[in-house]
Amino acid sequence: MATYEYDIGIIGGGAAGLTVASGSAKLGAKTLLVEKEKELGGDSLHFGCVPSKTLIRTAHIYHLMKNLEVFGLPGIEVPPVDFQKITQRIKSVVAVIQNHDSEERFCRLGVKVIFGNPVFIDPNTIELKSNVYSAQRWVIATGSSPSVPPVPGLRETPHITNKEIFYMDKLPETLIIIGAGPIGIEMAQAFQRLGSKVFVIDKAEQILNKEDTDMADEVMEMLKSEGVVFHLGSTILEVKDLGNKKEVLLSDTTGMTTRIKGDTILVAMGRVPNTSGLGLEEIGVELENCAVKVDNRMRSNLKHIFAAGDVIGSYQFTHAAGYEGAIVISNAIFRLPKKADYTNFPWCTYTKPELAGIGMNERAAKKAGIKYSIWTEAFKDNDRSLAEGEQKGILKMLLNEKEKPVGIQIFGPNAGDLINEWVAVMAGNVTISTLASAIHPYPTIGEINKRVAGSYLSTKIFSDTVKRGLKFFFNLKGRTSCADYSS
Numbered sequence: 001m002a003t004y005e006y007d008i009g010i011i012g013g014g015a016a017g018l019t020v021a022s023g024s025a026k027l028g029a030k031t032l033l034v035e036k037e038k039e040l041g042g043d044s045l046h047f048g049c050v051p052s053k054t055l056i057r058t059a060h061i062y063h064l065m066k067n068l069e070v071f072g073l074p075g076i077e078v079p080p081v082d083f084q085k086i087t088q089r090i091k092s093v094v095a096v097i098q099n100h101d102s103e104e105r106f107c108r109l110g111v112k113v114i115f116g117n118p119v120f121i122d123p124n125t126i127e128l129k130s131n132v133y134s135a136q137r138w139v140i141a142t143g144s145s146p147s148v149p150p151v152p153g154l155r156e157t158p159h160i161t162n163k164e165i166f167y168m169d170k171l172p173e174t175l176i177i178i179g180a181g182p183i184g185i186e187m188a189q190a191f192q193r194l195g196s197k198v199f200v201i202d203k204a205e206q207i208l209n210k211e212d213t214d215m216a217d218e219v220m221e222m223l224k225s226e227g228v229v230f231h232l233g234s235t236i237l238e239v240k241d242l243g244n245k246k247e248v249l250l251s252d253t254t255g256m257t258t259r260i261k262g263d264t265i266l267v268a269m270g271r272v273p274n275t276s277g278l279g280l281e282e283i284g285v286e287l288e289n290c291a292v293k294v295d296n297r298m299r300s301n302l303k304h305i306f307a308a309g310d311v312i313g314s315y316q317f318t319h320a321a322g323y324e325g326a327i328v329i330s331n332a333i334f335r336l337p338k339k340a341d342y343t344n345f346p347w348c349t350y351t352k353p354e355l356a357g358i359g360m361n362e363r364a365a366k367k368a369g370i371k372y373s374i375w376t377e378a379f380k381d382n383d384r385s386l387a388e389g390e391q392k393g394i395l396k397m398l399l400n401e402k403e404k405p406v407g408i409q410i411f412g413p414n415a416g417d418l419i420n421e422w423v424a425v426m427a428g429n430v431t432i433s434t435l436a437s438a439i440h441p442y443p444t445i446g447e448i449n450k451r452v453a454g455s456y457l458s459t460k461i462f463s464d465t466v467k468r469g470l471k472f473f474f475n476l477k478g479r480t481s482c483a484d485y486s487s
């Protein structure tokens with residue numbers, strides 16, 4: 001039997017790779033981690049979740065400052081932002097988290113960390129800077145990069161992606177965002193709030209096109225009310241560099257053309273899995289649209305080569321990468337055949353308010369042929385939301401025929417946190433009546449979860465059948481009629 005230097009080798013030191021590396025080393029596997037950048041942490045830490053959420057927080061505070069009167073406070077003249085200071089704050093937050101993801105910490109855990117661009121030279125061996133490293137099992141966790149589709153003139157015109165947007169020298173006066181997915185939409189609101197004039201262009205007819213239209217439209221209306229201009233259902237005919245300005249020529253579904261000029265273009269048109277240059281196809285690993293094709297145990301067609309995270313091209317979220325990393329550990333280290341199951345997968349778009357979901361939305365339920373009923377609750381009916389000045393939004397619950405929640409969507413304050421209760425409900429098979437009868441503290445925004453469950457149950461409890469039964473058994477006399485208010 002062939003012998004290898006390492007039990008497991010991991011390529012990519014982001015959310016997925018670091019999960020596998022720490023788990024494997026802690027379980028006593030001889031672990032190698034290869035990262036092409038100078039630091040560990042991946043996109044989530046350096047160019048994704050952490051900088052974006054830090055920026056969004058800063059933009060929210062600035063937005064509150066501009067709207068103090070809403071809270072009964074004196075209005076003030078707010079000076080323009082200095083984007084370099086915002087960048088400094090982003091860098092300082094990243095630096096703190098970087099300590100958790102440092103080379104030193106992983107070495108202490110027992111992981112051998114090396115930096116550079118590896119290439120597979122056979123199915124168990126990579127070459128890096130003239131050295132070779134062999135491992136019995138490998139994990140591809142190289143993430144994804146911003147996709148820059150072949151729009152005429154786009155590649156020749158200076159533009160930015162998520163790699164640059166958090167680290168700019170100054171706030172763009174006009175920001176043209178191409179792509180109305182979660183990244184484009186989060187950035188649209190944040191930059192509009194910070195003082196840029198923001199345009200969003202997408203060929204789809206709705207923003208956040210994986211969401212139900214009614215929920216996505218709620219987000220769009222909110223952004224429009226803050227000043228963001230949308231061009232949906234639009235095809236980009238040409239992008240031009242005019243020197244200190246850039247121009248985008250669009251055509252809508254009727255063929256009408258519009259020209260938009262701006263100083264910065266942000267391309268947020270989806271992601272491409274990072275598989276090029278690794279020599280994967282050369283050793284026989286099957287790819288599909290650049291993504292490593294895996295089964296539900298995260299194994300590629302070469303069963304000793306696993307993949308997890310954005311590189312498999314499915315659920316491109318940090319928590320998906322962590323979950324898939326844990327599936328890899330089960331299969332590759334424990335050798336237990338654990339399968340990934342995304343039935344109760346939660347997600348969130350961090351606009352203010354946020355749009356979060358778990359399980360199926362209406363679109364997915366219809367596609368799966370599931371019969372469902374819809375139950376909603378508005379944030380304007382939640383006492384705490386009113387006190388917070390956060391009364392925008394709605395919670396939408398889908399129940400199946402067995403009265404089990406199959407999906408929840410929440411557009412409202414702290415929706416990403418509110419969804420966590422549904423994570424427990426759905427993962428723990430908790431019934432709607434258990435949730436409705438559980439005591440929630442008053443006044444909290446989270447009471448909305450209990451209320452939507454209660455609104456469904458109240459149709460049963462306060463039904464005519466129950467009333468007739470109570471009258472029959474206990475001789476109840478029926479409701480009083482209040483003459484003063486009867487007309």
Ligand SMILES: Cc1cc2nc3c(=O)[nH]c(=O)nc-3n(C[C@H](O)[C@H](O)[C@H](O)COP(=O)(O)OP(=O)(O)OC[C@H]3O[C@@H](n4cnc5c(N)ncnc54)[C@H](O)[C@@H]3O)c2cc1C
Nearest residue numbers: 012014015016036042043044048142143309310316317318
């Ligand atoms: C602007 C933005 C905001 C986001 N916000 C959120 C959010 O709020 N919540 C959320 O869940 N997700 C969010 N995401 C998505 C999230 O960042 C990704 O899903 C997550 O980073 C995927 O983790 P990963 O380990 O697969 O890839 P990554 O974290 O990108 O890690 C991959 C690593 O592999 C390295 N690598 C690449 N190629 C090679 C190679 N050839 N050799 C060696 N190393 C290589 C990379 O340098 C990187 O360190 C956001 C993404 C963006 C762009």
